[in-house]
Amino acid sequence: MTIRPRVPCECTDPGCPAHLGAHTCREVTYPRNVLFRVDMQDQSGTVFCHECMADALDSGLYSSERWEE
Ligand SMILES: [Zn+2]
Ligand SMILES: [Zn+2]
Numbered sequence: 001m002t003i004r005p006r007v008p009c010e011c012t013d014p015g016c017p018a019h020l021g022a023h024t025c026r027e028v029t030y031p032r033n034v035l036f037r038v039d040m041q042d043q044s045g046t047v048f049c050h051e052c053m054a055d056a057l058d059s060g061l062y063s064s065e066r067w068e069e
Contacts (some may be wrong), residue, residue: 007031011052012052025052034062035062 009025011018019025027049034045042057046064048056056062 005031009049009052010047011049011056013052013055016052016055018049018055025049027052029053035064036066037061038063040067043056 001021006028007030009026009027009029012023013051014023016025020026023035029047031047033048033053035048035053036042036045037060043066046062048062053064055062
């Protein structure tokens with residue numbers, strides 16, 4: 001049996017359509033579903049569930065590329 005670790009979605013955008021009006025998302029996702037801020041040196045990244053990831057990418061504030069100097 002394969003164990004697939006899940007972690008909570010770290011999306012905290014109350015305007016996110018996946019949990020509109022709620023500050024935090026209750027979904028769980030895979031730890032590798034990480035996006036990085038494009039407007040700051042985001043080394044750790046943020047874990048997103050599938051729906052939040054789509055919205056975060058759509059916003060243009062996040063990228064799947066890690067910040068490189
Ligand atoms: Zn989410
Ligand atoms: Zn969200």
